[in-house]
Amino acid sequence: MHRRSLRHLDRYLRDSKKILDSWDAYSDEHTDLDGWPHDDHSYGHRQSRRDADTAQAFETIRADARHLLATAERQLTIVPTDSVQTRWVYQLGVLHAALDRLDTLHEEWLSTRDSLPADTKPGTPSFDDALAQHHAECWSHLDDWATHGHVLREINSAARHAPSPLAPPPAVTAASTPGRAVSARR
Template identity: 75%
Template sequence: MPQHLVRTAAPWHVRPHHPPQRRSAAEPAHPAVSRRVAHRPTGRRPRAGTGRPPPAAAETRDGHDEGRHRPSDRSPLIPIGHLTISPDPTTHREILHHLDGFIHDSKKTLDAWDTYSDEHTDLDGWPHDDHSYGLRQSQRDADTAKAFETIHAGARHLLATAETQLAHLPAHTVQNRWGYQLGVLHTALDHLDALHEEWLRTREGLPADARPGTPAFDDALAKHHAESWSYLDDWATHGHVIVDINAAARQAPSLLAPPPTVTAVPAPGRTTSVRR
């Protein structure tokens, strides 16, 4: 990394704030899956006198606890290539529960970040203090990545189950947007897995003394979190479709369900002999 981009305990980049433009969960179905490529900051001329790298284009925000963030050594995303998720219904319910928790936590993170940004930026969306704002933004990215850890290993299981359920649902119970949203989640997960592999390679290439708490490690991890965040936000925005499809599947009549048991009722006026 060039020397002019390395800053002690500072985030990888600072972005101007604008009100979040999150995609609506009811976005109409589209024949093509999300075409967005892995997020890379776009060039923009910095304000005079900042002495910092160019801010990137504005994007949806998240945030959580205020203060200095010191990333841990553990990777923010769990490798899943070797992991087999059991199709057991109990396991599926447990992963769904974790998905609910991620969606809830990420919403709190986004709300907290929006409040902070509104209070610490000017009318054009530029932060009053680049350094503090950047640390807070890096905290947002890291908090969202940490929340996703609980479901990353089971994310493909959730998608595969939802697709199977969707294919067997009665047509009148299906929302047109569900197929589109599953496609967005698939694409986002593909990018997250690719970025995770890239992070592992980056970490292996760091100097031997680059440990958590050193600028070399923290800046590299902050960059990884920033690149992953928009795809994590896709899961925060559209992840509930998996819960919706599961609820619809539980309410739909199953073709494998046994027919109801019919108990014969004696005709009126007839007596039944009892052997003594």
């Protein structure tokens, strides 16, 4: 399961980078030197598309996100202290906070969606505007996952290369020197 979760994470990181790169190119082309959009409506529509695309990409790891975080925290306990990057704990905290906020926003969205009139369906302005607002509120937290999600892969790699806590200590061998035997640790 963990390998599958990591593959989903890799897909999200790759997809979110493409989405952000595309957004950056659009934004650079459609704003003035001070960063103001040439056309507020078109710019806002394109920004909503970025938010929705990023949210859709995150759905590939939403179900696995807590597992990935819990596994990384367990893996940190077996990584030798001198191999642990000081930023990893901070980055895991950012990912936890972002996921907690995304879960809260998801619950709020479900409540908002359920409170819409019965004839409000996807494709209607009321539904689409409420969903766009939800995606806009989620975007910075999704971006946190895009920015810091690679730490889960880094911790996994460090844990895979860490010596097993169950492995016996290195063998003591006798090295011969003229006239005496010396023990050496490898």
